[in-house]
Amino acid sequence: MGTREEMLAMLRMMMMIRNFEETADKLTLRGKVSGGMHNSSGQEAVAVGVMSALAPDDVIATTHRSHHHTLAKGFSAREVMAELMTKATGVSKGRGASMHLGDVARGHFGGNGIVGAGMGIGMGAALGIKLAGDKKVAVGFVGDGGMNTGRTWEAVNMAAIWKLPLIVVVDNNQYAVETFIERVTAGGDLPKRASGFGLPASTIDGQNVLEVKDAVAKARDFALAGNGPTFLNAVTYRYYGHNVGEKGQYRTLEEIEDWRTNRDPIDQLAARLFADGLLDQATFDEMTASVEAEIKDAVEFAENSPNPDPADVMLNVDSGKLRG
């Protein structure tokens, strides 16, 4: 659980992410976002639940679908929106767009265009944390698609043998692009697969932000006590296509509608807070309006920001220290 303020902050963050994604989707369809974008609408509780349990200087490394992780980590809507539009004011200074959001100095070791790669980097960050003797953890996000790439299990094994302070979070939206996870995953049970490596592994409700937060908080304590990694399979759902504008035939409209209507993470938390008397309509309306204003401001900021200077193409290819 948490205090009322914490609960309202989680609700607002999820609302902000949803508004951000739906706005960014429209902007992408209007040609404002270069290279497509991966909308996380529906998956907000995974990102917000995880980040609510982390300390600000814990490290994350993530996937091709990472707007929600990045916003929940504390990056502003302005800088994420600007990055989607490849603006110099963006998270990655306009060099990364939707798939490559990251700022090492702020503990965000990057989104990733390659399935499973971010989780491996998170494992490496956890090794760095352990060797430096710091009291932190790293979270490696991976999707359900990443459950069937060999590198994922190499990294889980390494984290387990070295007892690294790593939390593997499967942001499991059940579709690897357009392939239903159950069609391509032998054995079916991901925690069972992970537990073969000797670490705690469980499936959690990725639509329930409080459940995600609690599970990550436990995993974090476990890691900080020197016990090593935890594997959390957070089952969630993505409302939009893999990429903007994709309307595949691989799932039914009824299925999407069911998740949106009956299992939406924002609706669920709001309903609970209303029921518990922690939220009233006036506060909720105020939050809705402030989120709208925040995203409107972010879009204006992004649109008015400059693109990176083409003269800087060779800047930061390397440090220059080896080139004399």
Place this chain on the structure above:
Amino acid sequence: MASEPTYSEAYQSGIREEMNNNPKIFIMGTDLQERGGHFAQVKGIAQEFGGERVRDTPISEAAMIAAGVGAAMYGMRPVVDLNFMDFALGAMDEIINQAAHIRYMFNGSVPLIIRATSGIAQAGAHHNNSFESFFAHTPGLSVAVPGTPWDVKGLLKTALRADDPVIFMMHKKLTGMRGPIGGPEDLVPFGKARIAREGADATLVTYGYTLIPAMKAAETLAAEGKQVEILDLRTLFPMDMDAVIEAVKRTGRMVVVDEAPLFASITAEIAATASEAAFDSLKGPIVRVGAQRAPLSADPGMVEATIPSISDIEAALRKVLSY
């Protein structure tokens, strides 16, 4: 007098000194602690620094490099030892897409050394690839190819004090080569070629093990009255093209040799760039010598037929000397 250290002992000396200086440096790879690596490159280092700083890994190349990338981003200075360069193929995404590209996007550096023994020797197609051009081609990577114990130690020290991912390729057939090494502050810069032999009649550009047959070919030609200059590149990226171009201007005759397949190779890069920059100084075309574009056989006779021989190098030198 005690004998001079080997190429592998030069590596031990460099890594030991730098690990003493910088607690952030650590090594990980397979068979490092007890065996000291497959080429004795870290023999005794685990006994000196302990298992936290010399880590034995499972045979998981992707995870080894990923561990290095993440730890380097966090501020450590990992050295991932792949033993054989060929094993990098199990981690090419981690090397190319991750290690090499992170600085460009994510406001951080990846001070990661990937050491491996490379080059052509024996044991067939899976242990004898020449990936020099792959890595030198990739934006973000630097590539060291030391040809002497001195350069092993000096280049390693430079790499460990910089902030970039470095592919550190040590040739199999130089493993036991003896020679002088420098002291704690004798660093060898990247991007500075070395004149391994002086000569005014033609220039031969090479690196790594090929320096040895090149030197023998030069001695043969010296007996015939022709003096061949030999340039040792020492690093392939950054590459000392200034030294190559100056040499073209000086001698007007150039041969470029390595043991990688000729097609799309480092030798092609050198010949093309030098020709563009100093065409008017050339007395005739630059001649390249390299391997046939075939996987390496395990049969010694087939190996010899695949890679350049001393007489191939001599023939190339005679050709440019005939201009």
